[in-house]
Amino acid sequence: MSGPTKSVRFREAIRMGMVEEMERDDRVYIVGEEVGHYQGAYKVTEGMLEKFGPKRVIDAPITESGFTGISIGAAMVGLRPIVEYMTWNFSAVAFDQILNNAAKMRQMSGGQLHVPIVFRAPNASAKQVGSQHSHAMEHFYAHVPGLKVVAPATCADAKGLMKTAIRDDDPVLYMESETLYNLKGDVPEDPEFTVPFGKASVARQGGDVTIVSWSRMVHVSLQAAEELAKEGLDVEVIDLRSLRPLDEEALVANVSKTHRAVVAYEGWPYGGVGAEVVDRIQRLAFDELDAPIERVTTLDYPMPYNAKLEQHVIPSAERVIEAVKRVAYRSA
Amino acid sequence: MSSMSAPKPAATEAPAADALDGSNGASHVGPASRVESLAVGPAVARHPGDTKAADVVKCLRDDSTLDPRTDPGLSSAEVIALYEAMLRTRVLDDRLVALQRQGRIGFHIGSLGEEASIIGSAFALRPQDWLFPCYREFGGALWRGMPLQRYVDNMFGNANDPAKGRQMPDHYCFRQAKVTSISSPIGTQITQAVGFAWAAKLKKDDLAAIVYFGEGATSSNEFHNGLNFAGVFKTPTIFFCRNNGWAISVPTERQTASRTFAEKAVAYGMPGVRVDGNDIFAVIKVTRDAVERAARGEGSTLIEAMTYRLSGHSTSDDPKAYRPDGTVDPWRAQDPMARLRRYLHKHHGWTDARDKELEASLDADLREAIKAAEATAGPSLESMFEDVFAEVPWHLAEQRDELVRGPRAKGHP
Numbered sequence: 172m173s174g175p176t177k178s179v180r181f182r183e184a185i186r187m188g189m190v191e192e193m194e195r196d197d198r199v200y201i202v203g204e205e206v207g208h209y210q211g212a213y214k215v216t217e218g219m220l221e222k223f224g225p226k227r228v229i230d231a232p233i234t235e236s237g238f239t240g241i242s243i244g245a246a247m248v249g250l251r252p253i254v255e256y257m258t259w260n261f262s263a264v265a266f267d268q269i270l271n272n273a274a275k276m277r278q279m280s281g282g283q284l285h286v287p288i289v290f291r292a293p294n295a296s297a298k299q300v301g302s303q304h305s306h307a308m309e310h311f312y313a314h315v316p317g318l319k320v321v322a323p324a325t326c327a328d329a330k331g332l333m334k335t336a337i338r339d340d341d342p343v344l345y346m347e348s349e350t351l352y353n354l355k356g357d358v359p360e361d362p363e364f365t366v367p368f369g370k371a372s373v374a375r376q377g378g379d380v381t382i383v384s385w386s387r388m389v390h391v392s393l394q395a396a397e398e399l400a401k402e403g404l405d406v407e408v409i410d411l412r413s414l415r416p417l418d419e420e421a422l423v424a425n426v427s428k429t430h431r432a433v434v435a436y437e438g439w440p441y442g443g444v445g446a447e448v449v450d451r452i453q454r455l456a457f458d459e460l461d462a463p464i465e466r467v468t469t470l471d472y473p474m475p476y477n478a479k480l481e482q483h484v485i486p487s488a489e490r491v492i493e494a495v496k497r498v499a500y501r502s503a
Numbered sequence: 504m505s506s507m508s509a510p511k512p513a514a515t516e517a518p519a520a521d522a523l524d525g526s527n528g529a530s531h532v533g534p535a536s537r538v539e540s541l542a543v544g545p546a547v548a549r550h551p552g553d554t555k556a557a558d559v560v561k562c563l564r565d566d567s568t569l570d571p572r573t574d575p576g577l578s579s580a581e582v583i584a585l586y587e588a589m590l591r592t593r594v595l596d597d598r599l600v601a602l603q604r605q606g607r608i609g610f611h612i613g614s615l616g617e618e619a620s621i622i623g624s625a626f627a628l629r630p631q632d633w634l635f636p637c638y639r640e641f642g643g644a645l646w647r648g649m650p651l652q653r654y655v656d657n658m659f660g661n662a663n664d665p666a667k668g669r670q671m672p673d674h675y676c677f678r679q680a681k682v683t684s685i686s687s688p689i690g691t692q693i694t695q696a697v698g699f700a701w702a703a704k705l706k707k708d709d710l711a712a713i714v715y716f717g718e719g720a721t722s723s724n725e726f727h728n729g730l731n732f733a734g735v736f737k738t739p740t741i742f743f744c745r746n747n748g749w750a751i752s753v754p755t756e757r758q759t760a761s762r763t764f765a766e767k768a769v770a771y772g773m774p775g776v777r778v779d780g781n782d783i784f785a786v787i788k789v790t791r792d793a794v795e796r797a798a799r800g801e802g803s804t805l806i807e808a809m810t811y812r813l814s815g816h817s818t819s820d821d822p823k824a825y826r827p828d829g830t831v832d833p834w835r836a837q838d839p840m841a842r843l844r845r846y847l848h849k850h851h852g853w854t855d856a857r858d859k860e861l862e863a864s865l866d867a868d869l870r871e872a873i874k875a876a877e878a879t880a881g882p883s884l885e886s887m888f889e890d891v892f893a894e895v896p897w898h899l900a901e902q903r904d905e906l907v908r909g910p911r912a913k914g915h916p
Contacts (some may be wrong), residue, residue, distance in 0.1 A: 200705075222606040226705060237728025242692025244712075244797060245702035246515035247683065247695065248633075271688050272695065280684040282890040316899075318890050341681040369896075416896050 174265055174364075176327075176357040182215045184326040184348065185291070188333030189216075191400050193223055195440045196251065197366050199337055202229040202238050203255030212257045214353055239265035239290075243272050246286040251337060255294035259308035259346065262271040266311075269279065273342040274317030289336045291345035294322070295437040295469075298350070302473035307438035308421060313346045313415040313447070317417060319368060322346035324389035326356030331366030338365070347413065348387040361407040370418035373425075377407035380431040380495050383422065383448055385411040388486065390433050395435075395491035404499055414444050423456045431498040435491045440468040465494040517640050548550075551837040554779045554809045558763075562784035567699040567849040574626075579851050585783060588852075589618040590725050591651075592642035593840060594865045596814070599658060599672075602873070604816040608658045610672045614639040616813030618780070618793060619839030621715075622646055623786030624808070627794060628713060633681045635696040635714040638673055639745070643715075648680035655872040661879040664912060667890070668882040690716060690723030693742070697729045700738040700797075711739040711797035713790070716763050717808075719750025730805065734771035736906055739797030741790065742768075743807040745780065747812035752825040768805035781806030781839035811837070 179187065193199045195260065205212055207220040207230040220228040235256055244251035251293040256262045262269065262270035269290065277285040295307040303331055313320040319395060323329040329347075356363075374389050375396050377464075382392040389410045396406035409425055426432050434445040449464045470484045497503070517854070528619055562573040577585070596613040603611050610839060614621055617639060625643030627633065634643055641654055653665050657675040660668035666684070668745040683699075686692055696714035703710045720726055733740045744764050748755055761767055768775025774796075780791045782873035786808060793804035811834035815822040847853035888895055895903070 232731055234724070234728045234731070236724055237694055237732055239703065240691060240725060240728065241698030241732055242699025244695030244700075246698075248699045248702045248708075249706070250702045267688055268691060268694070272686055272691055276684060277890045277893070278680070279666060279670050279674065279686075281665050281669065282677040282891075283665065283676050284684055285893065319892070416898070419898075480653075 173302060174359055174361045175228050177360050178195065178355055178357050179326055180352065181326050181329055181347075181354040181356070182213060182352040184329040184356070185215050185333055186217065187332040187358065188223065189246055189337070190219065192266075192334055192337040193219075193227060195362065196337075197227075198247075198249060198467055199251045199253065200229060201253040201255060202225040202231050202242055204231060204233055204257050206230060208256050208329060211255065213349060215347075215352070216255065230489060235261050235265040236268055239268040239365075239417045240272070240357045243268055243276070243286050244444055246288045247276065247284050249361070250291075252289050253289045253291060253337065257274060258292065258297075258349075259292045259294040259303055260304050260306050262290065262292065262306040262462065263309060269318070269342070269344075270315060274315045277341070285340060287340045288340050288342050289339075289345055289402065291333075291334075291336075291347060292429050293349040293352070294346040294472060295348060296350070296481070299478055299481060300474075301425055301476045305474035307436070307443075307469065308440045309344070309414055310443035313444050317342065318415065319370060320346065320350075321412060322386040323349070323366075324374070324384075324410050326354065327358045328372070328410075332412065335365045335368060339368070345433075350387050351390075354390075366412065368413045369418055371409050371411045371415065371418040373407065374410040375406065375408040377405040377429070379405040379429060379501050380433065381407045381409060381425045382491065382495065383409045383411060383432060383434045384436060385414065386437070388437060389464055391479060391486065391488050392435050392491055393457050395488040395495065398488065399495055404495060404500075404501065406495060411448075412455075417447065417451070419451050420450050423459075425460070425475045426452050426456045427459045430459055432464045433467060433491065433498055434464065434495045435467040435486055437469050437492070439471050440466060441471060443468075462498040464496050467494045507698060518581075523807050546670045551811070551833050554781075554837075556777070558777055559809065560776060560778040560785045561782055562788060563782040563846060567596060567795060567846045569784055573785055573788045574857065575784055575791060576783070577787070581626075581858055582843075582846055582847065583724050583853075585622055585880050586840075587865070588622045588642060588646050589783075589840055589843065589915075590862060591645065591865045591869075592618045594623065594862065594869055595641070595654075595876060598866070598869055600814075600818060600909060602658070603700065607877070608672050611658070612638050612673045612817040615833065617745055617747055617810045617844070618642060619783035620743075620780040620786055620808040622808045624713060624715075624741075624743050624790040624806075625784040627787045627790035628791040629794060631681075631708075631710045633683065633696075633699060633712045635683050635699070635712055636685055637692065637715040637717060637720070637745070637857070638685050638687075640715050641675065643677060644677055644680060644682045647682055648676075649677035649682060651674065652872045652875060653677065655869070655876045656879065659876040659879070660881070661876055662882045662886075663876070664882070665675070667886055668889075684759055689909055690720040690725035690729075692716070693720065693723070693725040693729035694732070694844070697733045697736075697738050697740050698804075700740040700803075701736050705741060706738075711741060711794050711796065713741040713743055713794075715743045717750060718746040718755055718758055719753065720744075721764055721767060722758055730768070730773070730803070732770040733803040734773050737800070738804035739800075740803040741793040741797065742803060743790070744807045745804065745810055746807050747780075749812050749816065749822075749826070751820060752822075755899060759795055763807060765807035771805075773781075774805045774806060775805040775807065777807045778879030781837050781842060783839060783843055810839070813838075852902050
């Protein structure tokens, strides 16, 4: 990071990215439930209505499939919509529009039409919001050719990835986390600062074991790494940032250094982005591996409401530590 | 264009509701007169007689004269051009079904009996307006300037197909003619057309978007969402509902308990109008009115075109399984082609000989196009990986190179 920076919260970093791009390009608008007068369910859009007016910060009737379809249509005619869902969970109502239309319009029309659009919302577990509000939806969407999926863990990446997403000519799904909104961090003030898609970053350097992670779980992994350092294990933490496209090169290069990997993320263990990461590593760096790759995931169970039960279902630093020890062949 | 004045229940000779539980028909029997007074009953347009209801806009009379109150005032050349477009549509339907039966194409979804609705509404648009098809509107796309050859190429999915062989037959897209892509899931195009029209309004582009769907799609959430947004945001959208009697095998009265589909517009704060969909003059009149309303900034209109699907849903459907052929006869008598042909005979010196000549020439054009399309190679393997994203990402390039290297399935060069 070069040039002046500003310390902001994660939600402000997202907002900075959107505001800068809306100032830069008047085709960009944001639509969603309560993004205007209420300033966003999580205050991500605070002040934007005042700044840009109701034609560009649009309170939509409550229907995700409706404002998704409408924004896909608007993107087809040349606007660049940002669609906010209150949470990614509710995008399920608009899944047909995302899967069958946004993702495929360019392909189906033989390149005659395309959909430059950003879908964004908090994703995965929050705190005690039950099974219908805790889905890690990136796994569903990253499966789909035609879509790009990013999930920042830091404030700088939140801003930079948002700007890249808005400038992209294809649909981008941007995954936030309710639990990160208050995180503080430095972000570059340069309006041309962007973060490229498909490039992972190293959140912590280490030589013994690699933890691959993204979004909130990067912070859980860092916490685990600090604990493990006390026990003499030097752990590297890779923050994927971009789930599709995926930074295969970084995975291979890193595992070639540590020879052991754990993938830690929210989402069920059956399939998903984590399984994809494991496949890439074992296929492309098989000879580099000194142990089977482990995954630390949400338990294969719909999220319970009860706080104690929930803690066991969400992947924890303790579970990450155990997995790292297993791949390092250290007894617990 | 007036919105709904509750029409009197039309006399109906249609068979009793074939509802499994008879619930829709039940309001017409027994002592439930209070229910009847609310005009709840089977949805309309199961019978051509329903188009005689007072609120239905009509123009072409049985004696082949035009009602001056709704006459769109077309020139002789225009009427003949419209007839030619309708006949081309019908010739296409005929040949494409045959090609599918012969196994030369995979699928066709036709517009037999609905030509006046489709061609008339496309005719009423201005050049700058956009057309969001459902899937039966290839006649409208051709009218708007999609070349016949490109349409036929789409049927074969060859290298010249505007959709590059990626879509099913009849899932064309032709941007130059302002015709968007087709989505198989029901109703999804409705919200997109609303968003398109709304964005155009924000950009101060003077254009309207017409979106087509069947009466079955009025049950989809996109219909509700689309009309609701269009009402709130006052978008220049024309919702063109082809009430053709059937959603595949499900009849209109199993689709809604409303008396008409047009009356649904009231709930969204826009006018709804019923039109005799087999009367091309009336269709042009109501669509033009809707385009003009949109252009004046007065918002959207819902049009219910009362027509009838004379064919099956698509080549994958056999309507004999759920619709005795005899029940179609009253609609055959209202065939929009026959009605326009009678009018042409009476007023424009049309003759059977000219009709035969035109049909032969349309058929010859089509045969040429089919020949050319069949002789055109399929899209290249490499082309498959384009247009997934704006730029081909490395992993798709890798997949492409791997495929090109082979091994390959039989028949692929």
